[in-house]
Amino acid sequence: MKLDSMYQDVILDHYRNPHGKGLRDGDAEVHHVNPTCGDEITLRVRLGGADGQTIEDVSYASQGCSISQASASVLNDLVVGHTVAEALATGDVFLELMQSRGHELDRSDEELEEILDDGIAFAGVAKYPARVKCALLSWMALKDAASQAVQKEQERKSA
Amino acid sequence: MTSSTGVLPGLLDTDAIRKDFPILDREVNGRKLAFLDSAASSQRPRQVIDAMSQYYERHHANVHRGVHTLAEEATALYEGARDKIAAFINAPREEVIFTKNVSESINLVANLLGTADEPYRVGPDDEIVITEMEHHSNIVPWQLLAQRTGATLKWFRLDDEGHLDLSDIESVITDKAKIVAFSVASNVLGTRPPLEQIIRRAHDVGALTLLDAAQLAPHAPLDVQALGADFVGFTGHKMLGPTGIGILWGRQELLQDLPPFLGGGEMIETVTMEQSTFAPVPYKYEAGTPPIAEAIGLGAAVDYLQSIGMERIAEHEHALTAYALERLKEVEDLRLIGPTTAEERGAVLSFTLGDIHPHDVGQVLDEQGVAVRVGHHCARPVCLRYGIPATTRASFYLYSTPAEVDALVDGLQTVRRFFA
Ligand SMILES: Cc1ncc(COP(=O)(O)O)c(C=O)c1O
Numbered sequence: 001m002k003l004d005s006m007y008q009d010v011i012l013d014h015y016r017n018p019h020g021k022g023l024r025d026g027d028a029e030v031h032h033v034n035p036t037c038g039d040e041i042t043l044r045v046r047l048g049g050a051d052g053q054t055i056e057d058v059s060y061a062s063q064g065c066s067i068s069q070a071s072a073s074v075l076n077d078l079v080v081g082h083t084v085a086e087a088l089a090t091g092d093v094f095l096e097l098m099q100s101r102g103h104e105l106d107r108s109d110e111e112l113e114e115i116l117d118d119g120i121a122f123a124g125v126a127k128y129p130a131r132v133k134c135a136l137l138s139w140m141a142l143k144d145a146a147s148q149a150v151q152k153e154q155e156r157k158s159a
Numbered sequence: 160m161t162s163s164t165g166v167l168p169g170l171l172d173t174d175a176i177r178k179d180f181p182i183l184d185r186e187v188n189g190r191k192l193a194f195l196d197s198a199a200s201s202q203r204p205r206q207v208i209d210a211m212s213q214y215y216e217r218h219h220a221n222v223h224r225g226v227h228t229l230a231e232e233a234t235a236l237y238e239g240a241r242d243k244i245a246a247f248i249n250a251p252r253e254e255v256i257f258t259k260n261v262s263e264s265i266n267l268v269a270n271l272l273g274t275a276d277e278p279y280r281v282g283p284d285d286e287i288v289i290t291e292m293e294h295h296s297n298i299v300p301w302q303l304l305a306q307r308t309g310a311t312l313k314w315f316r317l318d319d320e321g322h323l324d325l326s327d328i329e330s331v332i333t334d335k336a337k338i339v340a341f342s343v344a345s346n347v348l349g350t351r352p353p354l355e356q357i358i359r360r361a362h363d364v365g366a367l368t369l370l371d372a373a374q375l376a377p378h379a380p381l382d383v384q385a386l387g388a389d390f391v392g393f394t395g396h397k398m399l400g401p402t403g404i405g406i407l408w409g410r411q412e413l414l415q416d417l418p419p420f421l422g423g424g425e426m427i428e429t430v431t432m433e434q435s436t437f438a439p440v441p442y443k444y445e446a447g448t449p450p451i452a453e454a455i456g457l458g459a460a461v462d463y464l465q466s467i468g469m470e471r472i473a474e475h476e477h478a479l480t481a482y483a484l485e486r487l488k489e490v491e492d493l494r495l496i497g498p499t500t501a502e503e504r505g506a507v508l509s510f511t512l513g514d515i516h517p518h519d520v521g522q523v524l525d526e527q528g529v530a531v532r533v534g535h536h537c538a539r540p541v542c543l544r545y546g547i548p549a550t551t552r553a554s555f556y557l558y559s560t561p562a563e564v565d566a567l568v569d570g571l572q573t574v575r576r577f578f579a
Contacts, residue, residue: 006522007577037518037534038548063548065518066578134518 005124006131007066014118015066020076024059028148032141034133039064041072043141045149052153053083058142067122067131072138074118084146091139094119098135102127166561169478171471173560179204179463180558190528193563198346198374198507198554199532200396203460207399210459211452222451223425237451240458241441247461248391248408249382256407256414256441257454261373262296264392264407265340267444268369269300271417272338273308279337279367279417283309286335288366290315290323290352291544292345295537297371301340310337317544321348321497321504328360336366344374347541347552348497349480349504351375358387367413373397376406377556378476378505380469383408395453399460404453407444414440421446464557472557476506479555483508483564490571496545506555509536512571515578517551523577524551524570531567 026044033040041062048056058076062069079087093115096105100123105112113120125135177183182202185192194202214236220229222237238252245252258264272281281287287301287310305312313331318324323341332339339361344351354370361368369390372381377398383391390413395404419426419437423446428436437443464472481501487493492513498504512520521533532552535542542549553567 012578038539038542039518040548065516067518128522131518131522 006128008121008124010118010121011066011070011125014070014073018069018073018076020058020060020073020080021062022059023061024057026057026059026145026149027152028145030141030145030148032137032144034064034068034137037065037134039068039134039137041068041138041141043072043138043145045142045145047084047149047153049083052157053085053150055079055082055084055087055146060138060141062138064137065131065134067125068134068137071122071135074122075138075142078117078119079142084150087146088143090115090119091143094122094139095136097123098126098132100126101129167478167482169474170561171467171475171557173558176467176558177560179206181205183558187528187530188526190526191566193529193566195553195555195559195563195567196530196532197377197556197559198397198552199536200402201377201399201556202558203399203401203456204463206463207401207456207459211401211456214452214455219451221448233451236455236458237449240454243458243461244406247381247465248376248406249384250408251411253440254383254408254411254414256409256444257449258392258405258407259403259450260396260405261371261392261394262300262405264390264394264405265297265369265371266300267407267420268338268340268390268392268409269304270420272367273304275417278365279413281308281310281337284335285310285337286313286333287311288313288315288332288336288339288341288361290341291317291540292321292323292348292350293340293342293538293540294346294371294373295539296373297340297342298540301338311335315341317348317541320499321345321350323350323352325353325356328356332357332360332364332366334364336361336364338367338369340369340371342371342374344372344378344505345497345538345541346374346507347509347536347538347550349507349509350497351503351505354386354388362387374505374507377464378469379473389413395457395460398457399463400457401453403450404457406457409440411440414444419443419446423447425449467557475557476555476559477501479559479561479564480504480506480508482561483553483555483567486564486568487571490568491575493571496541496547496550506559507552508554509550509552511547511550512574515574517549519578520551520571520574523574524567527566527570527573529563529566529570 026046029044031042043060046057180202218232220233222234245255315323358368368388370388372391372393376393391408396402426446494511496509517533534549
């Protein structure tokens, strides 16, 4: 079935056993909605580390399809323990993959796998325009929450 | 798939009907298409497509403006379409206004009531009444009107079975109500509320009524005079017609009393630099060059529907709905939203399937050629009411078959296995 290219086992595994799901303390919280299908996510980011720029935790409560759930789980794997800058750079590569509409990217498969790990399983989703936004929901929320958390951190420092 | 035509009493000869709908022969993802999304937009028969291309190939010119032959032919076709639609809903032709879709029809009325003189004008002390089961098109225009005028928006609630709760009708529709607007068939629940009771109460307190018939006009006889409402709106693309054409029906005296809305050519009598006088209805509400080909297409759609017979179409859909309700019981974890018997509902079936998200249901069904709608169907308050983020919706029309219901049920079993 062609669908197997979208619903890779990796995606179904993350959907059934999402990583890092649940809401825990955070420095910033955002709520994002996908208005066409009603998918929703509340996502919190907690920063830490010496310079306050490392993502110590991403926690989330979400409701939505397997693609949006699995994507949030993969996101959690990819960004926790990394700096905000690294996380956003990873998000940009994921966005690139999702906007590829199934065409080849300039990056090699090895490079993509290196950066996105389980995230490359979403390559098949890119062929379904209606589902791309499901995969991107948590990443958009992360971008928003991380920038709010960084801003708060700066305000705290300069205060 | 074998055709089950003839097995259920009341079914139309879909083998013959489907020959008129070229698109239904399509394959999708290597499977025979089962198009179960007519409630969002129906398909159109060759007769409608031909009427429109004939018009463009042979008769196009602007309407009502010119004495040359093509202008007269175009005008006759356009006005002929109005006659057909008027006859279809049992109304005088002056009461049939062409709009872009039912959303525009409703917005038009909401705008008129905001600028009308007494007794129609909606002001800060007045109330606007809608229901919890409306499509966003019959919610948002009234919210906007309420915001603009300071009026209060009220609504009937849904009960657990998917019926409107009318137990508090006297406190919902009070003598402060200026307009009561509701759909005569829900696009999510299939519910058909008791119209007479609501219309009677509205008129008892002097309120106007607007019926959103988007999900009724395609499926059952619609006699606007017998209904006794003040405005009725519906939309062409759900009833075998093209997109870009809708209807607002309104009582003539009322339309004459109400102010114009959009200004432009066609809607005027005389114009000076200072002021204008306005054309009689329906032209008063048709500013600018209208969607001529689309109106003609809708006329052809109405001809087609009438050649089959609206009673027969209603019977066909009723039989299919009853069959589908039975068959869907076989699918474990399927929860139907809305009334549970075919007697109480139209041919739209919304449901959830365990905790599998409707997006995933729709995607796996599409892989098997089964086209359904997923989401909140532009009626988010209904989903909120039943505590669900979204539903999967299958809907039927005159060309739908029991075999397509079977394809749906098989497809849903595959979905369950896939996400198990
Ligand atoms: C009950 C109901 N009202 C209004 C609409 C809006 O129709 P349109 O988008 O053609 O204006 C729809 C269709 O989606 C509907 O089902």
